[in-house]
Amino acid sequence: MTAQALAMLPDRSLTVARMLHPERSHNAAIDGLRALAVLAVIVFHANAAWLPGGFTGVDLFFVVSGFVISQSLASRAGMPLGALLLDFYRRRVLRLLPALLVMLMATFVLSALFIPRAWRNEQFDQTGWAALVGFSNVVLAGQQDDYFSPGAELNPFLHTWTLGVEEQFYLVFPLLFFVWLRGRDRWPWSRVLLPALTVLSLAWAAWQAQTAPAAAFYLLPSRFWELAAGALLYQWMSARGPGRRRDALALPGLALLLAGVLVAPQLAMPVPGVLATVVGTLLLLAAVAGHGQSRVGRALGWAPLSYLGRLSYSLYLWHWPLLVLLRWTYGLQGAALWLYPVLLLAVSAASYHYVERPLRSALPLLRLAPAKVLAMALPVVALCGAGAWATVEYHEQISLSVTRDGYAWQARRYPAWRPLEPVSAPALEGRRLFVVGDSHAAAYRTMTSMVARQTGMEIRQEDRGGCSFVNLLRASPADCQDFIEDSLSAIERDARPGDIVLLAALRMPELRGFDWQQQDAQQIYRQLRAERTPAHAQAAHDEAERVLGRLQRLGVHVVIDAPLPLFKAGAYRCSDWFNRSNPACAGGLSMSRADLQRLRAPQMALLAELAARYPSLTVWDPLPLLCGPDTCSAVQDGEPLFFDNDHLSGHGNRVLLPSFRQTLIDVTGDNPL
Template sequence: MSYPKPRHDNAIDGMRAIAVLAVVIFHVDASLLPGGFSGVDLFFVVSGFVISQSLASRPHAHAVPYLLDFYRRRVLRLLPALLLVLLVTFLLSALLMPRAWRNEQFDQTGLGALFGVANFVLAWQQGDYFSPGADLNPFLHTWTLGVEEQFYLLFPLLFLVWLRARQSRPWVNGILPLLALASLLLAAWQTKAAPISAFYLLPARLWELAAGALLYQCIAARTLAPHWQGWAVPGLLLVVVGFLFAGDQPVPFPGAIATVVGTVMLLGAAASANGAPRPHVLLRGLQWAPLVYLGRLSYSLYLWHWPLLVLLRWTYGMQGIALWAYPVMLLALASASYHWVECPLRNAHAGRRWHPGKLLLCAMAGLGVSTAGAWTILHYTDSLSLSATRDGYAWRAQRQPAWMPVEPIDAPALAGRRLFVAGDSHAAAYRNMVTIAARQFDLELHIEERGGCSIVNLLRASSVDCAPYVGRVLQKIEDEARPGDIVLLASLRMQELRDADWSRGEAAGFAALRGERSAADTAAAERDADAVLQRLQALNVQVIIDAPMPVFRSAAYRCSDAFNRMNPACAGGLSVPRAEMEALRAPQMAMLQRLSARYPALHVWDPMPLLCTPQRCAAMDGDQPLFFDQDHLSGHGNRTLLPDFDRLLLEIGERTAAIATPPAAGVPHGTP
């Protein structure tokens, strides 16, 4: 026996509208609604309830047609608009987003979204939803679609079992409650033990969707009394509490509890009022026509709101006219998507009359075409891009291509030696320069880098989390280095400017940065440097430490195009006074002087004079970048420094020719 199809409840559309508005407000400015992201939790509960209604209203005598019909309806409802948004986002991202290392992560998220696994991709990338830079991923919001789509794979079969056996086998009624309880307990544990997985993946979110489904099962078991409409007020209050305070709690547990419980109460109140002559005043408010319309647009609003917002952040920025234009553009896009894509395809005669298997095959074909289109856009991004960063040779500090000719330098004293390059991401930012140098001098190159883990930073004590990496790198050098080999220790050795307080002006900002460092920091940094240099000195190797280089308030790759120079992220500019840079690095330079006096094999290489004029340091050399972002060298910057690095290597080779140990006969060497 199947239940009659329930009458459409406008109050549920009103709830959807509240949910999507909360999410949009949070994403535009989190300070306006700190827990607005919990609108997603409201969506999850409503989805569980509505899907249960839909499943219960269909004939279920035969399992395969029942399941195929469900997936037919889900495909018609969700897939066309999703594919449209993803393809448009891929294209606009290729055109307008400058290429950076994180673009690969963004692209992976988008490809994952095509197959309903964006949440897995994001969890695998280990990037927190609230971490810096996450707000620049145009596909970040698709994690919620992944959770729901994975729920749709599991739940229909579970619900079918309940429909068929709930009366003859009462124990079946306990399956969903047990799964929900297990998911809630997992969420409580995983939110602390593995918070990224808890946030993005279905197991710790299942209880939210199950809450809506359980409410429907309770309604199906007995008729709600009219006085249950009184749940509406406390339910809405709990939802508001979630919107205001969920950001103060770990998510999903306990941060989502208030929103989930409040939504269940609102749904229960709406269900008890369905068909009542005079619903509760709050429920009538949820049925207000403009709110209901926004609720019907909610899927398209959710799909479009995030990529539109991110593309504005990458280009003009969310400022001035953009703040006013954004809601207008969003409403126009969502309305067009709803009326011209969602509704026509969902209500098309062919879609309703075709055999579900035929429709699903067409959907798979459409998915294949869309995937091919996305791959083509990604493959030809550099050709499509309108950004200056499309010139990867100038911007990216990548390895010198093996096919590109390099003029060899005759230096017998260096040939065959090993060049070890190690440090944080700034070691990787030297790849172009050291790869060319290795080919010029016939050096055997070894590069070790881990972002955020310096080996000698000159600023403060090394991070405890980086100790295993530092130990492994030093052990590798001790195991493989021969006397006379060269070790370049490259790291960020200047305080970053991007997060400093510049509200009182540039001079005050730099003064505050200089005042941040303590004598204890300096002493700890010098102890760490001594520990590293003592181990390397015992190997009779030559050590190069690059002196602190300029750092900038804005990132060159974000601020080098006509369509992004007005962005607030570029307000700090791409140049700084050299005098301020010299003052900021004075303690580090003094420490390097002391270290050089203690370790004769230490060579301090100072790129600053090559990157700055006497008055200013600039991230750009005319229209060519010296730096990629606020502190990492570009490809052009690498080649600018190469001649001086070659000079240093030649000096080291001449001074140490007598102590260098040649490689064993028959052992190959050269650039790997």
């Protein structure tokens, strides 16, 4: 549509025409850059060993986005500020929101169907809900796992952090760009405002990469400079006037992109990790975004590559949840590894052609006032939020996993409404049971709440994942010392003579994370036993002495659980028809009892020494109840004894209940202090 034709249209038609035919010509080379970015990210996420620095494709995206958004805003430079902002946000909503909501809702549903519920699911849910409103990066910055940790690869919403960064950037950048548009010829400060903020963001990113790496990686203040760099390139090019593309810039640009892929994994993120990528992207953009033809522009504009670039948003949206669902189910192996790109391309093309494009250019929506379109988006997001909540709340009703049976699988506090036969135990009635330790203390919650209700005990529970009491392996981590001290102080304040303290912990070296298909099991066991060095053993001994000494002075009974069985694979991940063949399940759900006995022998020796020194200490050993003569199994007769590699299931708790209850009766009745 020519400028003359546009001028002859009425105001509302003029707005619509500009939406459909923006005043900037489409640049296939920029689509090619987007394709390179998304392909790098996909390859990295499929297997980081194939392209270790492929995650820098996200940074290429950021720079291109800053440049393209600047072009879009400049094409509407004549609008008043209010109209420009409303028009901008309407275009962003129509461009980004429909495909995002479809992906999020599909992922919530598929996750409920195929991903078993575990403690990590709460983090997944929080990430997904935050992604609905553009703040998943903020949620992820506050979680324990960082972007590169093994647990993060199982979060189906992890990739939405980049959308959060961009959407937050869109809240502030249009106003900054408007100030530059209107004030560059009148107010000198308006020309330095964005460069100054860019330098501040770069400096902040460099500092925060050392002091708060998760925040530096995920949050806008340390990523602003990347998007702003693309905007500054646009401003510089527009100030210079029309120019021809410079192929001379392309070669160093490509070299820097390659350097970024190679060096970024060894550097702090995002600074200095992505500096090479950002500068390389700027050089390539400068080479292809001017006027005239260029060899690099023609190469990047190659039709198949350009088409992938147009699909890049949908490819990015869908590549990660499809990968995560494969990791949770069949695994990335064999035919699935080859089927994945075909499925991804099909789903992404459908998203682009049937969701993204139609709604972005829908005339009924473009004819509406921008404020009305934005107002219409709010209830749609709220409805999707309600749907996402429902899939989480009612996952047991829709899940295809055997773990949907929460009574058997989940170690939860025994509900007050469920009947429970009382047990006559006068020695326990009115006493307090203090349960403290790491996540394995939490995994006893079914058993301890049941015994308290049966016997009339009062229960006090304090647990924190990774923070054990008397783990027998080594000293507790430094960041657990406050928790340990607070828990001991609470016991010292509230415990009465004759009360009982259960110290629960993982007291065996973990078996997860090894390649049980390729490595010799006995060699791994020897390696694990060797990791408990004499220094570690002494530190574990000293810590146990300090804790038990303080508790014995209170006149309380102390119960320590002996090291429980643990397994190479997690039962909750490997008990369904759709995940039994997963490589994560290769170790199996059973262990030789003799191997477990050897793994826990040093810990058992230390327990025996401690029990001889502290009359208040009783060692309770559940292993004989959980194992057969030769084999320990996570699932027995179709019922799970363990939930994952080492945490008890709800059923496992009930199996141990009679033994634990009798132990409490014995320590308070037959063996008074």
